Amino acid sequence: MNKKVVTFGEIMLRLATPGYQRFSQSNEFTATYGGGEANVAVSLSNYGIPVDFVTRLPKNDIGRACMMDLRKYGVGTEQIVWGGERLGIYFLETGAVSRGSKVVYDRAHSSVSEIKPGMVDWNAVFEGAGWFHWTGITPAISQDAADVCLEAIKKANELGVTVSCDLNYRKNLWKYGKTAGEVMPELVAGTDVVLGNEEDAEKVLGIKPEGIDVTGGHVEGAAYESVSKQIMARFPRCKKVITTLRGSVNANHNTWSGVLWDGENLFEAPTYQITHIVDRVGGGDSFMGGLIYGLLTYKGDDQKALNFAVAASCLKHTIYGDFNQVTVDEVEKLMGGDASGRVAR
Numbered sequence: 386m387n388k389k390v391v392t393f394g395e396i397m398l399r400l401a402t403p404g405y406q407r408f409s410q411s412n413e414f415t416a417t418y419g420g421g422e423a424n425v426a427v428s429l430s431n432y433g434i435p436v437d438f439v440t441r442l443p444k445n446d447i448g449r450a451c452m453m454d455l456r457k458y459g460v461g462t463e464q465i466v467w468g469g470e471r472l473g474i475y476f477l478e479t480g481a482v483s484r485g486s487k488v489v490y491d492r493a494h495s496s497v498s499e500i501k502p503g504m505v506d507w508n509a510v511f512e513g514a515g516w517f518h519w520t521g522i523t524p525a526i527s528q529d530a531a532d533v534c535l536e537a538i539k540k541a542n543e544l545g546v547t548v549s550c551d552l553n554y555r556k557n558l559w560k561y562g563k564t565a566g567e568v569m570p571e572l573v574a575g576t577d578v579v580l581g582n583e584e585d586a587e588k589v590l591g592i593k594p595e596g597i598d599v600t601g602g603h604v605e606g607a608a609y610e611s612v613s614k615q616i617m618a619r620f621p622r623c624k625k626v627i628t629t630l631r632g633s634v635n636a637n638h639n640t641w642s643g644v645l646w647d648g649e650n651l652f653e654a655p656t657y658q659i660t661h662i663v664d665r666v667g668g669g670d671s672f673m674g675g676l677i678y679g680l681l682t683y684k685g686d687d688q689k690a691l692n693f694a695v696a697a698s699c700l701k702h703t704i705y706g707d708f709n710q711v712t713v714d715e716v717e718k719l720m721g722g723d724a725s726g727r728v729a730r
Contacts, residue, residue: 387681388515389461390429391546393439393505393537394422394523395497395530396451399666399707401477408478408487418454419475419707421520421553424667427708428674428697430459434681437461439510439537441497447472448496458708464510469496477666480636486665490557498527505533507540516677517541520551521589524568525558531568538575549578551673552585565589574620578680580627580673586612590619613646624648625680627691629672629698630656637662641699643672645691652688654695659702671701671709675716696720 400414426438438460442448444467451472452462473492480486492498511517517537524531541548550573559565569589573579587593592615613626625647632640642656675697679690696719701709 387434389435389437389513390426390516390518390677390681391437391439391464391510391514392422392426392518393534394420394520395473395492395495395526396420396423396438396440396442396455397473397475397492397495398447398451399475399477401479405479405481408476408489414476417706418451419667421522421551421670422518423455423460424670424707424709425518425674425677426455426460427458427710428671429678431710432674432678432713434678435461437464437510437514439464439466439505441466441469441500441504443467443469443471443496458710464505466500466504468504469494469499471495473497479664482635482637485636488557488666492526495526497523498530500533501529502532502536505537507537510537511541511544511546514541514544514546516547516549516681518549518551518673518677519572521553521565521569521585522555522558524572525555525565527561528563531563531572535572535575538572542575547578548576549673549677550576550580551669552579552581552589553669554585554588556588566591570619574622576620577622578625578627578676579616579620579623580629580669580676582629582631582669583609586616586628590616592616609644610646610651613644613651617646617648625687627676627694629669631668639665639702641668641695641702643691643695645687647687650687652691654691657695657699659699662702664705665702667707667709668698668701670707672698674709678713692720693717 399417399419402411426436429436473495476489478487609628627645630642645652672694675694679693683689697716700711
């Protein structure tokens with residue numbers, strides 16, 4: 386039995402226009418919930434990994450509805466802190482072909498943005514835990530959220546809990562007077578497993594791969610070996626660096642793969658052609674959920690762990706909403722080469 390995984394961050398109410406309608410066209414929104422670390426938690430729960438999600442929610446009907454939605458997927462909510470005024474919201478307009486998707490945030494003064502150090506009992510949270518996951522979204526929300534994230538990382542380090550992060554650079558969130566480059570390095574220094582993409586490494590850590598053109602529809606994995614080496618040299622605690630490789634042919638057609646550097650070897654996953662994207666929001670989170678599952682389950686087989694992560698996130702692109710609602714059997718079937726999509730009877 387794997388030890389519990391803990392994730393910490395903000396979950397929001399997602400309001401999306403139906404189909405491919407623009408904000409200016411739509412007279413209604415479809416309401417679901419989502420957020421980077423919550424998305425990872427749902428993936429892990431679907432795979433049978435015990436997981437707790439830590440956040441701060443307003444003590445009102447919307448906050449309780451959000452908590453109940455997480456419980457529906459088997460995510461532990463006992464460590465949620467209650468307080469504050471509101472749940473953050475994000476609006477989504479899904480793009481098509483040459484028109485990209487758009488996200489508009491309405492998360493100022495959300496409950497978790499006003500969380501304070503000391504509000505979460507991290508000793509209680511990490512009891513029975515073996516893994517802690519955070520993302521670069523949380524410290525971008527506010528100085529308070531960054532401080533609590535650092536508080537959690539330090540406690541996890543003290544207790545011997547493995548720490549992972551998704552660098553997740555969001556330029557529209559860093560608005561409280563500090564840049565990602567000023568805040569993130571101290572947090573990454575306490576992290577064992579680092580995930581990012583071509584933009585994250587550059588915007589967050591100032592590390593840039595050479596010869597990369599994500600708009601060309603193909604991304605060469607070997608180009609990221611130098612980035613991985615630079616990250617490990619700068620952050621000695623880091624044991625694995627993983628890069629998602631997304632080539633954007635258009636809004637409906639992406640190539641998708643990933644590479645993993647363990648300090649000595651570069652592992653590269655197969656490349657999938659995702660030609661009819663249903664919903665790409667949460668794609669990176671589904672990769673991270675799959676990666677954590679793979680590293681916990683296929684111990685010593687980083688290639689298989691990486692392949693599971695890429696296959697899991699490939700399937701996420703076919704599922705509406707932030708959460709990746711797939712099973713281990715479905716992911717392993719795709720890993721085995723069955724991408725036929727035939728009806729299961």
